[in-house]
Amino acid sequence: MKQILSTKYLPFISIFSLIALIPLVISKDQYAMVLVTTVLLYAVLASAWNIIGGMAGQLDLGAGAYIGLGAFTTGTLLTRWNITPWIGMFIGGFVSVSFAILIGLPLFRFKIKELWYALTSSALVEVLRIVFLMWDEVGGPTEKYLPGGGDNALYSLRFSTYIPYFYIILIFLVIVIYLNHRIRNSKLGFSLLALGEDEDAAEVLGVDARGNKLKALMIYSFIVGTVGGLYACLYGFLHPSFFSTEISTEVVILGIVGGMGITYGPFLAAIFLVSFREYLRAALGGELAGLYLAVYAVVLIVVALFQPRGIAPLFRRLFEKVIRSLGGREHESSAKASS
Amino acid sequence: MLDMTVQSIITGLMMGVIYALITLGISIVFGVLNVVNFAHGDFVMFSMYLSYMIGTALVWDAVQTPLITIPVLFIFGFIVYYLIIDRTLRQMYVVQLAVTVGLQIFMRSMALIIWKAQPRALQYSIIQGNIQIGPYTILTSRLVAAIISLIFIAGIAWFLNKSWAGSAMRAASDDLDMASLVGVNYRRTYALTFAIGSALTAVAGGLLMSFQQTDPVGGIRFGFLSWCVLALAGLGSIPGLIISGMIVGVAETVTITFFDPRSRLLVIYGIFILVLWFKPRGLFGRK
Amino acid sequence: MNHPPKLQVNNLTVNFGNLMAVNNVSLEVYPGEIAGLIGPNGAGKTTTFNAITGLIIPSSGKVFFNGHDITGMLPHKICRLGMSRTFQVIKAFAHMTVEETVRVGAYNRCNEKNVYKKVDQIIKLCDLADLRDKLCSDLGLAILRRVELARALATEPEMLLLDETGAGLNQTELLSFMDLLRKINMEYSITLLVVEHVMQMVMGVCSRIVVLDSGEVIATGNPESISTNPKVIEAYLGKRVPQCY
Ligand SMILES: Nc1ncnc2c1ncn2[C@@H]1O[C@H](COP(=O)(O)OP(=O)(O)OP(=O)(O)O)[C@@H](O)[C@H]1O
Ligand SMILES: [Mg+2]
Numbered sequence: 001m002k003q004i005l006s007t008k009y010l011p012f013i014s015i016f017s018l019i020a021l022i023p024l025v026i027s028k029d030q031y032a033m034v035l036v037t038t039v040l041l042y043a044v045l046a047s048a049w050n051i052i053g054g055m056a057g058q059l060d061l062g063a064g065a066y067i068g069l070g071a072f073t074t075g076t077l078l079t080r081w082n083i084t085p086w087i088g089m090f091i092g093g094f095v096s097v098s099f100a101i102l103i104g105l106p107l108f109r110f111k112i113k114e115l116w117y118a119l120t121s122s123a124l125v126e127v128l129r130i131v132f133l134m135w136d137e138v139g140g141p142t143e144k145y146l147p148g149g150g151d152n153a154l155y156s157l158r159f160s161t162y163i164p165y166f167y168i169i170l171i172f173l174v175i176v177i178y179l180n181h182r183i184r185n186s187k188l189g190f191s192l193l194a195l196g197e198d199e200d201a202a203e204v205l206g207v208d209a210r211g212n213k214l215k216a217l218m219i220y221s222f223i224v225g226t227v228g229g230l231y232a233c234l235y236g237f238l239h240p241s242f243f244s245t246e247i248s249t250e251v252v253i254l255g256i257v258g259g260m261g262i263t264y265g266p267f268l269a270a271i272f273l274v275s276f277r278e279y280l281r282a283a284l285g286g287e288l289a290g291l292y293l294a295v296y297a298v299v300l301i302v303v304a305l306f307q308p309r310g311i312a313p314l315f316r317r318l319f320e321k322v323i324r325s326l327g328g329r330e331h332e333s334s335a336k337a338s339s
Numbered sequence: 340m341l342d343m344t345v346q347s348i349i350t351g352l353m354m355g356v357i358y359a360l361i362t363l364g365i366s367i368v369f370g371v372l373n374v375v376n377f378a379h380g381d382f383v384m385f386s387m388y389l390s391y392m393i394g395t396a397l398v399w400d401a402v403q404t405p406l407i408t409i410p411v412l413f414i415f416g417f418i419v420y421y422l423i424i425d426r427t428l429r430q431m432y433v434v435q436l437a438v439t440v441g442l443q444i445f446m447r448s449m450a451l452i453i454w455k456a457q458p459r460a461l462q463y464s465i466i467q468g469n470i471q472i473g474p475y476t477i478l479t480s481r482l483v484a485a486i487i488s489l490i491f492i493a494g495i496a497w498f499l500n501k502s503w504a505g506s507a508m509r510a511a512s513d514d515l516d517m518a519s520l521v522g523v524n525y526r527r528t529y530a531l532t533f534a535i536g537s538a539l540t541a542v543a544g545g546l547l548m549s550f551q552q553t554d555p556v557g558g559i560r561f562g563f564l565s566w567c568v569l570a571l572a573g574l575g576s577i578p579g580l581i582i583s584g585m586i587v588g589v590a591e592t593v594t595i596t597f598f599d600p601r602s603r604l605l606v607i608y609g610i611f612i613l614v615l616w617f618k619p620r621g622l623f624g625r626k
Numbered sequence: 627m628n629h630p631p632k633l634q635v636n637n638l639t640v641n642f643g644n645l646m647a648v649n650n651v652s653l654e655v656y657p658g659e660i661a662g663l664i665g666p667n668g669a670g671k672t673t674t675f676n677a678i679t680g681l682i683i684p685s686s687g688k689v690f691f692n693g694h695d696i697t698g699m700l701p702h703k704i705c706r707l708g709m710s711r712t713f714q715v716i717k718a719f720a721h722m723t724v725e726e727t728v729r730v731g732a733y734n735r736c737n738e739k740n741v742y743k744k745v746d747q748i749i750k751l752c753d754l755a756d757l758r759d760k761l762c763s764d765l766g767l768a769i770l771r772r773v774e775l776a777r778a779l780a781t782e783p784e785m786l787l788l789d790e791t792g793a794g795l796n797q798t799e800l801l802s803f804m805d806l807l808r809k810i811n812m813e814y815s816i817t818l819l820v821v822e823h824v825m826q827m828v829m830g831v832c833s834r835i836v837v838l839d840s841g842e843v844i845a846t847g848n849p850e851s852i853s854t855n856p857k858v859i860e861a862y863l864g865k866r867v868p869q870c871y
Binding site for chain 2 (some may be wrong): 721
């Protein structure tokens with residue numbers, strides 16, 4: 001049993017061990033550190049989206065709302081009551097969950113079209129942005145800087161380099177991808193996939209549409225809310241622009257381009273698209289600041305039209321081919337297990 | 340106080356008719372294709388920019404610009420349908436919707452690149468001036484816009500009920516299998532529907548330019564407004580649509596008059612959520 | 627027929643706007659039988675199924691299952707009580723394999739441990755072993771109907787509603803399908819209510835038949851009495867002749 005377990009998770013463990021070594025190589029290069037950290041951050045968000053979007057088939061456009069809620073909860077707890085973000089970010093996760101339930105509860109009722117959830121979650125981001133813009137005690141139009149750093153770095157989660165953040169986010173990513181894997185192979189996962197395919201058919205097979213979708217939404221919003229807390233510490237300030245429509249749509253694009261319902265799909269998409277975006281931003285600069293989003297949009301549309309299951313299956317085929325040409329037949333089963 | 344209330348209600352009612360016109364486009368596309376075009380608000384924004392460009396280049400009045408923008412947006416709708424929407428119809432619903440989100444981001448960032456972030460407005464309109472009724476002022480431009488909107492809504496309603504293409508659209512929205520049995524070519528019907536929905540934003544865009552400015556993120560607001568009107572109206576009732584548009588319009592202007600103008604989206608979102616909580620089929624919906 | 631009915635439908639009515647799709651329909655299905663529900667196109671058979679299984683809420687009338695009032699109950703709860711169905715217009719899980727599809731149904735009564743056994747059992751029963759790793763989107767309609775039956779069986783129902791599951795089968799397939807129905811009825815003691823246009827099948831497996839026309843019950847009885855009933859013949863001749871393969 002132990003043996004099987006270790007071969008099954010071998011690719012998983014080796015890939016993440018390799019990633020963990022990255023800072024040793026590039027820690028001097030600040031720009032590269034920012035890039036890999038950003039990639040991991042988006043990979044976490046998109047992998048979490050995979051649960052509600054990829055599996056349950058709900059077009060959730062609310063990631064920006066949950067990030068903002070998590071960030072403001074964590075940041076405000078730290079500045080006002082000096083509560084460490086290590087705790088604050090989980091409280092932020094719960095705040096996000098409660099908002100998510102507030103919109104999930106009415107909209108996941110049986111026979112209410114998926115569309116309304118998509119619209120509501122997308123609008124939630126913009127609405128919360130305005131609320132926090134107007135709510136001067138907590139938000140307001142100017143940045144609110146977080147205290148800490150220096151001696152207090154660990155307590156206030158405010159480090160002067162990206163390396164600690166990199167590892168924290170990497171741990172998040174490992175957890176989220178493992179969670180994805182577990183859900184995908186459990187009753188919840190099968191229920192969600194069935195709901196995503198056809199709600200009527202799933203219901204008459206005994207799948208509780210509302211209950212399962214709510215579970216998926218709660219897991220997703222908790223993760224994103226928690227990441228939001230981290231996000232605030234990473235930037236070192238709070239601003240209503242954290243409630244960002246761009247982030248929400250980017251998360252969706254990564255989830256779909258990567259491959260819906262596929263555990264490692266969003267991570268793959270994040271590696272390519274986020275690096276590409278950062279490259280574009282560096283290469284084109286201010287004048288064409290909006291261009292990367294246009295490119296993202298085109299990638300989304302092209303993938304949706306010509307490769308609707310995302311890029312992950314392509315990579316899987318490539319991977320299997322490479323393994324086979326190396327002559328390692330015994331690895332084939334492990335390649336499968338990693339999906 | 341009372342005067343201000345009445346004044347803002349009057350303004351809101353007139354704005355509401357334009358919102359109803361914008362929503363009509365979403366509504367017929369949703370009814371027939373069962374897809375909501377997330378980019379619809381950005382179509383409005385795009386139309387407004389087109390009106391702006393035509394208005395400045397040809398020194399036309401804003402209300403004349405739809406003469407050109409209607410055909411442009413109609414063809415644009417056709418192209419978008421055949422190029423993108425048509426190919427996603429057999430895919431999962433998430434993907435269908437997400438593609439229109441992609442379209443939305445694309446249009447918004449293109450607008451940012453082409454027209455930059457600063458708002459644009461046309462110089463003046465021939466329908467300037469106001470009508471004074473007792474203590475109340477009615478901006479002529481808004482009144483004209485509301486009346487033209489009503490005419491277009493009525494025209495579309497007539498088209499849906501009386502023409503063959505209209506019945507094909509209704510048939511396709513009721514039951515696609517039956518519709519194809521009686522010889523409705525669903526792709527052409529879908530394309531026509533999408534193109535009409537798109538052309539309606541050209542009308543609205545021209546009318547809005549006669550008294551408003553446009554900016555690249557304006558699409559968010561119009562998208563928002565029309566979803567709320569759609570949620571209120573449900574599907575299938577044109578008078579319901581107009582009344583819902585007016586409710587949203589009045590809610591908006593009253594908020595602007597008496598509270599913080601920034602909070603107008605909050606009020607609209609509040610209505611939106613409440614309707615979805617308590618009347619998920621809309622106040623007037625049949626389907 | 628001294629048992630209380632397994633399924634009892636009382637004065638069921640469903641309107642779509644002005645259209646009375648189902649009008650004051652009452653029927654009973656008794657434990658252990660295979661009952662048939664037939665009628666010309668548009669008679670309201672599918673709509674009756676939808677109202678029984680909770681996919682639409684009837685305008686009026688009551689549905690009892692094992693004596694419980696299940697009118698307007700959510701479909702998954704009805705399934706937990708022991709009733710599932712198939713669909714006339716296939717609702718396949720396109721991106722899932724046959725095995726995964728069956729597993730969705732199996733979770734209705736199984737936990738993570740014994741779900742595999744259930745899936746294997748059902749796949750064997752429905753003769754899908756060769757196809758178990760195929761994606762549903764790669765399969766033909768006739769096989770998808772069998773997959774739908776399989777996933778419904780996996781929920782371990784006491785009663786199954788089959789909506790034209792035999793449509794589009796050739797003669798040999800039809801005969802083996804009829805055997806399968808008899809088998810699940812006898813060996814697993816599952817009560818069946820089948821909607822079918824293929825007369826050979828209805829007459830072959832059903833012990834009792836209910837005939838619908840324009841939303842109303844026009845006849846009830848055993849196969850022989852139905853096939854000679856003048857009202858039934860008129861209903862069919864006036865519309866479309868039932869397909870005979
Ligand atoms: N969702 C719906 N909205 C409006 N009318 C409907 C709807 N579903 C069914 N109908 C109508 O209700 C009537 C009964 O339809 P139903 O599908 O129940 O018939 P059926 O007996 O199953 O026919 P078939 O043999 O063709 O399957 C038909 O006239 C149909 O057009
Ligand atoms: Mg039917």
